[in-house]
Amino acid sequence: MQDDSRARVIKALNWDDGEMGELNMSVTNPTVSLSEVKKRGRGRVPNFLRVMKKYWVFYLMMLPAIIILIINNYIPMLGTVIAFKDINYQKGILGSDWVGFSNFKYLFSTETAWIITRNTLLYNTAFIVLTLIFSLAFAIMFNEMRSRWLSKFHQSAMFLPYFLSWVVVSYLVYGFLSAEHGFMNKTLLPFFGVDPIEWYSQSQYWPGILVIVKLWKEIGYTTVIYMAAIIGIDHEYYEAALIDGASKWKQIRKITLPLISPVIIVMTLLQIGRIFNADFGLFFQVTRNAGALYSTTQVIDTYVYQTFLAIGDIGMSSAAGLVQSVVGFLLIFLANLAVRRISKDDALF
Amino acid sequence: MLSQTETAIRPSGRTGKRTKRQRQPNEISNISNLLINIFFWIYTAICVVPLILVIIVSFSDEQSVVQHGYSFFPNKWDISSYEFLLKDYWQIIDAAAVSLFVTVVGTILSLVIMAMYAYPISRGDFPHRNFFSFFMFFTLLFNGGLVPWYLVYTQMMHLKDTLWILIMPLLVSAFFVIILRTFFANTIPPALVESAKIDGAPEFRIFVQIILPLSLPVLATVGLFQTLAYWNDWYLSLIFISPEGHVNLQYLMYKTMLNVQFLTASPQAMAALAAQGVEINLPTETVRMAMAVIGIGPIVFVYSFFQKYFIKGLTVGAVKG
Numbered sequence: 001m002q003d004d005s006r007a008r009v010i011k012a013l014n015w016d017d018g019e020m021g022e023l024n025m026s027v028t029n030p031t032v033s034l035s036e037v038k039k040r041g042r043g044r045v046p047n048f049l050r051v052m053k054k055y056w057v058f059y060l061m062m063l064p065a066i067i068i069l070i071i072n073n074y075i076p077m078l079g080t081v082i083a084f085k086d087i088n089y090q091k092g093i094l095g096s097d098w099v100g101f102s103n104f105k106y107l108f109s110t111e112t113a114w115i116i117t118r119n120t121l122l123y124n125t126a127f128i129v130l131t132l133i134f135s136l137a138f139a140i141m142f143n144e145m146r147s148r149w150l151s152k153f154h155q156s157a158m159f160l161p162y163f164l165s166w167v168v169v170s171y172l173v174y175g176f177l178s179a180e181h182g183f184m185n186k187t188l189l190p191f192f193g194v195d196p197i198e199w200y201s202q203s204q205y206w207p208g209i210l211v212i213v214k215l216w217k218e219i220g221y222t223t224v225i226y227m228a229a230i231i232g233i234d235h236e237y238y239e240a241a242l243i244d245g246a247s248k249w250k251q252i253r254k255i256t257l258p259l260i261s262p263v264i265i266v267m268t269l270l271q272i273g274r275i276f277n278a279d280f281g282l283f284f285q286v287t288r289n290a291g292a293l294y295s296t297t298q299v300i301d302t303y304v305y306q307t308f309l310a311i312g313d314i315g316m317s318s319a320a321g322l323v324q325s326v327v328g329f330l331l332i333f334l335a336n337l338a339v340r341r342i343s344k345d346d347a348l349f
Numbered sequence: 350m351l352s353q354t355e356t357a358i359r360p361s362g363r364t365g366k367r368t369k370r371q372r373q374p375n376e377i378s379n380i381s382n383l384l385i386n387i388f389f390w391i392y393t394a395i396c397v398v399p400l401i402l403v404i405i406v407s408f409s410d411e412q413s414v415v416q417h418g419y420s421f422f423p424n425k426w427d428i429s430s431y432e433f434l435l436k437d438y439w440q441i442i443d444a445a446a447v448s449l450f451v452t453v454v455g456t457i458l459s460l461v462i463m464a465m466y467a468y469p470i471s472r473g474d475f476p477h478r479n480f481f482s483f484f485m486f487f488t489l490l491f492n493g494g495l496v497p498w499y500l501v502y503t504q505m506m507h508l509k510d511t512l513w514i515l516i517m518p519l520l521v522s523a524f525f526v527i528i529l530r531t532f533f534a535n536t537i538p539p540a541l542v543e544s545a546k547i548d549g550a551p552e553f554r555i556f557v558q559i560i561l562p563l564s565l566p567v568l569a570t571v572g573l574f575q576t577l578a579y580w581n582d583w584y585l586s587l588i589f590i591s592p593e594g595h596v597n598l599q600y601l602m603y604k605t606m607l608n609v610q611f612l613t614a615s616p617q618a619m620a621a622l623a624a625q626g627v628e629i630n631l632p633t634e635t636v637r638m639a640m641a642v643i644g645i646g647p648i649v650f651v652y653s654f655f656q657k658y659f660i661k662g663l664t665v666g667a668v669k670g
Contacts, residue, residue: 051476057552058469062481065466068521071501073488079497093500141385144377150386156656157393160400163652164645165581167603171641172399174606175406175419181634183402186418216395224660242375273490280584285603304495309588314496321494329491349486 080325083318103319112303113320120299124275126211131222132268134215139226140252155227158220166281169217173209173286201292210297213286214279225267229260262345269339269348273332276300276324300324400645407431407639411632419634430635434643441643444601447512451597452579455516459575460568462520467529468556473539482530489523499588510594515585519578525571532567533560566661573655580648602644605637 052059083103085096107113138158145151161169176183177199185196199205237255246254257264278299287297289306298306300320308317332348340347377385402419407430409423417424434441466485470478492498508514537560545555561568586600596604 055469055475055477055552058472058475061465061553061556062469064462065521065526066484068462068517069484069488071506072498072518072521073492075501075505076493076497077491078493079501080493082497082500093504141388144381145385145389146376146382147386150389152657154389154393155660157396159656159659160396160649160652163577163581163648163656165583165599165648167583167599167606168641168645168648171602171606171638172403175399175402175638178419181414181418183419187420220396238375248375248377248381285583288606301495305588308496308499318494318496321496325492325494332490 080318080322082314083322085315087314099315103315104323107316107319107323112298115295116298116300116303116320119296120276120278120301123207123210123278123299124271126207127214128268128271128275130211130215131219131271132264135219135222135226136257136264138219138223139230140256142223142227143230144248155220155224158223160220161217162220164217166285169213169281170285170288173213174288177209200288200290203293203296206287206293206296210282210286214282217282222267226260226263229263230256233259262343265339265343266348269332269335272335274328275331276328278302280305400649403638403641403645407635407642409635411635414634419638427632427635430632430639433632433636434639440601441598444596444598447515447595448580448597448599451512451515451582452576455519455579456572456575458516459520459522460572463522463526463571464529464561464564464568465556466521467526468533468560471530471533471537472542473534485523485526502589509589510591512595514589515582515597516579518585519575519582522575522578525574529564529567529571532564537563569658570661573659576651577648580651598644602640605640 079093082093082096084098084100085093086099087093088096091097142151142155145154164172174182177185179185179196179198179200182199184199189196197205199209233256237259238251241251241255278301280301283297283299283302284305287293289302290297301324304317304321304324307313307320336348376382402421405421405423406414406419408426408428409420410425410427411429413424414420466481469475470482470485472478502514502518503509508517541559542555545559550558581599582597583599583603586596587603590596590600592604
């Protein structure tokens with residue numbers, strides 16, 4: 001019964017039958033008046049032309065971006081079909097043979113598939129959790145600092161690494177970790193009586209190093225975003241809390257955190273949706289793409305690059321890329337669904 | 350940095366007064382304030398010190414670097430690394446020119462293109478705004494991955510080894526379009542557009558003469574982010590520019606890192622260079638860092654002037670789409 005009525009509503013929305021449309025709309029949605037429905041139903045095609053006539057300038061304005069999006073985003077989306085093909089340049093991309101899921105089977109039969117998935121997920125989880133904790137703590141501390149000027153000064157200093165490219169960061173890291181001349185091996189470790197370490201060939205140190213470098217570079221940015229949210233909180237809440245005798249710690253837990261939770265949720269949701277996408281620069285430049293470190297530093301993005309442009313295996317790399325995109329898409333969808341359940345206003349879409 | 354010391358003079362008088370007056374009821378205690386201050390001084394040092402190390406090494410004497418490693422206090426200062434780089438200055442000038450061109454043209458183009466897309470979808474009376482919003486937003490949710498993307502640019506568009514390939518992929522970013530749209534929709538009163546229309550102004554003229562001048566804050570923020578994206582980009586050069594082509598400064602830095610490494614690692618390469626009459630004792634370690642300093646220079650310059658606008662812009666533009 002319910003399915004039936006829904007089908008009728010859908011049919012009504014299609015406007016293919018004027019009378020049915022009127023009847024059903026008036027029953028299911030009483031806010032839409034009969035005359036309005038009639039007008040919309042009859043005037044559909046002329047309406048489109050009228051819109052075009054009135055807003056053609058808008059279409060013209062949007063045209064450059066539309067063309068770029070089609071080339072840069074939408075054609076590559078269709079191009080994901082090459083993951084199901086055995087690409088043969090003589091036959092061309094469209095003419096190559098379909099091979100079904102064999103690229104994927106081959107990909108997941110290798111041990112690398114497991115390693116790169118594990119690395120990507122673990123690193124991104126660490127980044128999300130630690131960035132959230134540290135930038136929230138920093139933002140709250142900045143907000144409590146008595147001197148506005150010192151607070152601004154330190155924020156600016158913290159923002160400096162964000163301006164540097166990953167190439168520059170790789171230089172800075174190399175300055176510290178170079179085996180022969182690095183500051184660690186030549187100054188810091190001897191000071192503590194520790195033997196020099198061949199940093200760029202020993203993979204066990206890199207999870208720690210990469211997490212530190214990533215946080216160092218990006219914490220300034222996220223801190224400023226949370227700062228902005230905290231500054232937006234009405235001071236009267238804190239004044240009322242003070243009268244009630246709430247301690248600073250209690251104010252943070254009961255006022256600051258709940259009131260900026262929409263920002264926290266949106267930021268975290270965006271990051272969870274991208275949990276399958278690794279920061280290529282971090283894993284490629286900072287590790288100097290050293291093969292000895294791959295067991296702890298290779299992620300999906302660097303693997304796709306490596307198999308495609310260095311080895312030339314289109315099948316494997318496009319399969320890995322497609323898995324990454326599809327899983328990422330599903331994740332952002334699920335994360336958004338979860339947020340909609342908790343609080344509808346904070347959902348992305 | 351200069352702008353900071355300038356502003357330092359004025360507010361410090363105010364903070365001086367502030368310490369004299371009584372603590373506000375909801376301010377933190379002196380000890381907590383001191384602890385937070387100490388913490389942030391240490392963290393600021395952590396942010397700045399690596400850069401200082403690189404700068405000092407680039408001005409160090411190669412011999413003292415080889416003996417004592419990279420150090421904040423070199424035994425001897427020397428500028429031979431910069432002299433060495435200047436011998437080969439054409440390559441650096443060429444790369445800097447590519448970086449500058451791509452950054453300027455790319456930023457201007459992308460601002461124009463993104464604003465022209467964001468304005469129609471910000472207008473409540475434009476009937477197809479939802480479709481075009483989604484058309485943009487969907488690119489944030491799903492992408493085709495590296496391989497098809499690479500093939501489109503190289504096989505279909507034939508843009509490999511051109512300057513355009515360094516510009517085009519970064520032109521439109523859905524994230525910034527959403528920020529622009531939110532700004533247009535929330536801060537520009539619809540009545541303004543209505544009255545301009547009644548006065549007979551065509552849509553495009555309203556956009557150029559009313560909307561854009563009112564949106565300078567958000568345009569500045571997005572423009573700065575795009576400048577940073579173009580200047581700091583090395584990925585597009587890595588993928589689309591063959592080593593003999595016109596690379597940008599960032600990619601040249603990346604290559605210098607690898608090449609200097611190559612020179613010290615392979616005796617044959619050194620012998621080959623010696624046969625060509627190149628000095629063997631090239632200051633590899635300090636040259637590498639000098640190259641980094643040349644690459645860092647402009648961005649630190651930009652940073653010291655514009656970081657406050659960055660922070661302001663981030664606090665103005667709500668992230669939510």
